[in-house]
Amino acid sequence: MTQIGFYYNQSACIGCRACQVACKDRNDITDEVALRWVTSYESGAFPKVGVYHFAAACNHCENPACVANCPTGAMHKAEDGSVLHDDDVCIGCKTCVGSCPYGAPQYSEALDLIMKCDSCKALRDGGQNPVCVDACPMRALQFGELPELEKLGDGNVVATLPCLPDDSMTNPSLRITPRAAALEENFTKVIV
Ligand code: SF4
Ligand code: SF4
Numbered sequence: 208m209t210q211i212g213f214y215y216n217q218s219a220c221i222g223c224r225a226c227q228v229a230c231k232d233r234n235d236i237t238d239e240v241a242l243r244w245v246t247s248y249e250s251g252a253f254p255k256v257g258v259y260h261f262a263a264a265c266n267h268c269e270n271p272a273c274v275a276n277c278p279t280g281a282m283h284k285a286e287d288g289s290v291l292h293d294d295d296v297c298i299g300c301k302t303c304v305g306s307c308p309y310g311a312p313q314y315s316e317a318l319d320l321i322m323k324c325d326s327c328k329a330l331r332d333g334g335q336n337p338v339c340v341d342a343c344p345m346r347a348l349q350f351g352e353l354p355e356l357e358k359l360g361d362g363n364v365v366a367t368l369p370c371l372p373d374d375s376m377t378n379p380s381l382r383i384t385p386r387a388a389a390l391e392e393n394f395t396k397v398i399v
């Protein structure tokens with residue numbers, strides 16, 4: 208099976224949230240659900256402090272916990288390795304919401320539906336990029352086959368970023384060039 212994924216150049220990200228807004232627009236989301244969401248952090252200690260951002264989405268993991276724990280098969284891996292959700296098969300038990308360490312599957316009260324990033328599969332099938340990728344003014348996001356993305360990032364550093372959970376179980380398909388401030392152990396979320 209091939210495996211698609213994202214590359215995120217965190218060192219280039221300015222936290223503008225264009226990716227988040229484009230994704231919400233593409234998916235007609237009007238409530239608090241976000242399939243891509245940007246969180247800002249402050250790290251270090253005075254006088255050596257830093258600010259960084261993290262643009263998160265489903266990582267289309269190689270061993271997805273949401274798929275393993277879904278009782279109906281609604282959450283599944285597609286041929287290209289993306290993790291997709293079948294609305295027609297879902298019984299709304301929310302097990303996937305509790306299983307994903309990254310908070311990717313979310314429950315929309317407005318739609319009474321589990322939602323998650325589908326890697327903009329319909330657009331990609333038409334030869335286009337995911338909208339979050341094209342919306343980024345810093346070209347900080349890329350999408351493609353994992354072996355190609357491996358050439359861009361600093362290896363699989365997901366587990367070494369203190370603001371992210373341990374990835375040892377799910378093996379997320381995400382490669383990152385981290386910002387130095389994001390490697391500091393002490394950090395707090397900030398509103399910018
Ligand atoms: S809410 Fe739906 S997709 Fe999630 S675990 Fe339950 S049946 Fe599967
Ligand atoms: S790939 Fe599409 S659905 Fe997924 S985060 Fe980007 S814009 Fe949203």
Ligand code: SF4
Pocket residue numbers: 219220221222223224225226227245260262342343344345346347348
């Ligand atoms: S659009 Fe690009 S620069 Fe802006 S927050 Fe998203 S990833 Fe960062």
